Amino acid sequence: MNSVKSLAESPDLKHIPSIYAYSLNSTDPPASDLQDPIPTIDFSLLTSTDPDLRSQMIRELDIACKDWGFFRVINHGVSESLMKMVIEKSSEFFCMREEEKKEYEDKGVLDPIRYGTSFNHNKEAVFCWRDFLKIIVHPDFHSPHKPLGFRDVLLEYSKKVRELVKGLLSGISTSLGLDQSYVEEALKLQSSLQILIVNLYPPCPQPELAIGLPPHSDHGLLTLLINNGVGGLEIKRNGKWISVNNDYPNSFLVNTGDQLEIFSNGEYKSVEHRAIVNDAVTRLSVTVTNGPSLDAVVEPAKLVTEEISRPAYYIPMKYKEYLEMQQSNKLVGKTCLDRVRI
Numbered sequence: 001m002n003s004v005k006s007l008a009e010s011p012d013l014k015h016i017p018s019i020y021a022y023s024l025n026s027t028d029p030p031a032s033d034l035q036d037p038i039p040t041i042d043f044s045l046l047t048s049t050d051p052d053l054r055s056q057m058i059r060e061l062d063i064a065c066k067d068w069g070f071f072r073v074i075n076h077g078v079s080e081s082l083m084k085m086v087i088e089k090s091s092e093f094f095c096m097r098e099e100e101k102k103e104y105e106d107k108g109v110l111d112p113i114r115y116g117t118s119f120n121h122n123k124e125a126v127f128c129w130r131d132f133l134k135i136i137v138h139p140d141f142h143s144p145h146k147p148l149g150f151r152d153v154l155l156e157y158s159k160k161v162r163e164l165v166k167g168l169l170s171g172i173s174t175s176l177g178l179d180q181s182y183v184e185e186a187l188k189l190q191s192s193l194q195i196l197i198v199n200l201y202p203p204c205p206q207p208e209l210a211i212g213l214p215p216h217s218d219h220g221l222l223t224l225l226i227n228n229g230v231g232g233l234e235i236k237r238n239g240k241w242i243s244v245n246n247d248y249p250n251s252f253l254v255n256t257g258d259q260l261e262i263f264s265n266g267e268y269k270s271v272e273h274r275a276i277v278n279d280a281v282t283r284l285s286v287t288v289t290n291g292p293s294l295d296a297v298v299e300p301a302k303l304v305t306e307e308i309s310r311p312a313y314y315i316p317m318k319y320k321e322y323l324e325m326q327q328s329n330k331l332v333g334k335t336c337l338d339r340v341r342i
């Protein structure tokens, strides 16, 4: 495995090797800067003891999930210093020598710590301009033993993010017309699968020819994202790509995933997104995908289908099987979801 980081650091690199030449779909117009403001969820209001304030936020959460599949969360209770440390320590990991990082070389989908490049280079004809570190942090916690202090930061961060996700999913349960603890119980969130992913996108000499991550949706319920202040994330909205810069300090960007689309019977569709690269600075993003328990069978919630008198649009599937299917193929839009759609 050759990392993009070492390639990008090679002196006099003017052109990308042809294996990285990705052609953006010609039917896709280039991304425009965002016109509508991204919905903002104030977590302190969502968890407020004042029922009116909570109801108002739940309505906004419903709109965010239905119309966007994407929102920003503020007043979330995770300290700014912890978020900064996550970025800092993740960045230190990638600065270690290749031999040190290779200890964690990707050995397969459910390998607890996976260092690698692209998405699934065994299956891809074109590689992504991206190196990654994926760590399973729940139900069992794992961490690389280097750099110093990474483990403590990851442990604290994953716990805090889980609390936040639990609160968001309880709001989503209510907004779907279910009991507030319904999602937690039905999808066995006590043993939820939580994977922390660090994406590293080094500067690229021909950014218009390469892609950081191709269009895809995430497999879990909700993904939370922070980055090092460098833009590059784009989401598909009403058929058009729009760039999203996390220029709002101390906030999380959240997107809905495939398991939430299935569970909500298509009410909350998972959002397609991609990462583009630039020729000036390294971009680093840290995402946490929060899913059901690996052994939970995910299907449209009966109450959701009954309430709006619609048949189920997705077949039941164990989350573990879905995850293995998504991770062992190429990353192409929402094609994985098509396999469970009726």
Ligand SMILES: O=C(O)CCC(=O)C(=O)O
Pocket (backbone or CB within 6 Å): 197, 199, 213, 218, 225, 232, 233, 273, 274, 275, 285, 287
């Ligand atoms: O780097 C980004 O902004 C997007 C990352 C992403 O989509 C992912 O980790 O699934």
Ligand SMILES: [Fe+2]
Pocket (backbone or CB within 6 Å): 216, 217, 218, 273
């Ligand atoms: Fe993603």
